[in-house]
Amino acid sequence: MRIMCLNGWGGTLHEELLPYLAQSAPDILCLQEVVHSPATDKDWLTYRDGDHVLPQRANFFRDICRALPDHVAVFCPAAQGVLWDGDSAVPSQWGLATFVQRSLPIIGQVQGFVHKDYAPDGYGDHPRSRSAHGVRVHDPGAGRDLSVTHMHGLRDLRGKMDTPARAVQAARLRSLSHQVSRPGELRVICGDFNVEADSATLRHLAEDGLTELVTAGGFPGTRSSHYTKPGRFADYMLISDPEAVQHFEVVTDPEVSDHCPLVLTL
Structure with a gap:
């Protein structure tokens, strides 16, 4: 089984x-920064936040x-705000999504928020609402059940330092992973955490018996040249069990986002 995690940079x-x-x-694909605009058939719109202007798929x-x-x-919205088609505002949802190969039975799911709650009336001030999603699947090839839970960590304009909000976020992510799992089952947690490699977030998850693969593998980062x-x-x-890892890599080529895909083979 191959599990991929990626921040899609809004396409x-x-x-x-x-x-x-x-x-x-x-x-299984765990994708963050996903745009969903069912009110339009446009391919491109524009995100505007002060001087922060980005094209959005x-x-x-x-x-x-x-x-x-x-x-x-499965699309899991964190907020609904507006994107722009010239001078016209278009309602648009923003969040994360999980894609599971149809041959893998989904036998459990959990969806929740690691920061704030659903924001239906605009994206709001930073740090904004952040969601998480977990699936429990049966892997017929390996004859086992496992869970994969991912989040898009909050963005703090001051930086990626440890904060009380990030401590709460880590605890909520850990709780959601346990909610979708059964004791002793293989667990995977991933995402764009928006923290540095020495963050208390990773220490908190390590205390739960989880091994972090990017830092353990000596990879120099997870950002592309973009x-x-x-x-x-x-x-x-x-x-939760590093012995289950057949291969893990941070993909640097091709560049498909300003983040690199993380790919785990079990």
Whole structure:
């Protein structure tokens, strides 16, 4: 089984990303920064937040569903705000999504928030609402059940330092992972945590018996060349039993986002 975790950057590099996903077709894809705009059939809209202006693939969730037609797709919104089509405001949902190969029975799910709650009336002030989603699946090839839970960690304009809000976030993520799992089962936790490699978030999850694979593997970061700010770490993948890992890599080529895909083979 292959599990991929990626912040999709709102589909900014969709021309590179979609064929990559179609070709690699991971059994489980945990995708953050997903845009879903069911009120429009536009391909592109614009996100505006002061000086922060970004193109957004208006129906990024739809695009990924089309690239992975043999997967069950679940979209988990964190907020609904507006994107812009010129001077026209278009309602748009933003969150994360999970895609599971149809041959894998989904035998449990959990969806919740690691920071704040659903924001239906705008994206709000930073740090904004952040969601998480977990699935429990049966792997017929290995004859076992396992869970995969991912989140998109809060963005603090001051930086990626440890804060009380991030401590609560880590506790909530850990709790959601346990909710979707049974004692003794293999657990995977991943996502764009928006913290540094020495963060208390990772220590908190290590205390729960999880091994972090990016730092343990000596990878120099999880950001692609499209990310030009300082700090090369944001994304992490943890597992409850490192003996179950057949292979793990941080994919640097092709570049499909300003984040690198994390790919775990069990």
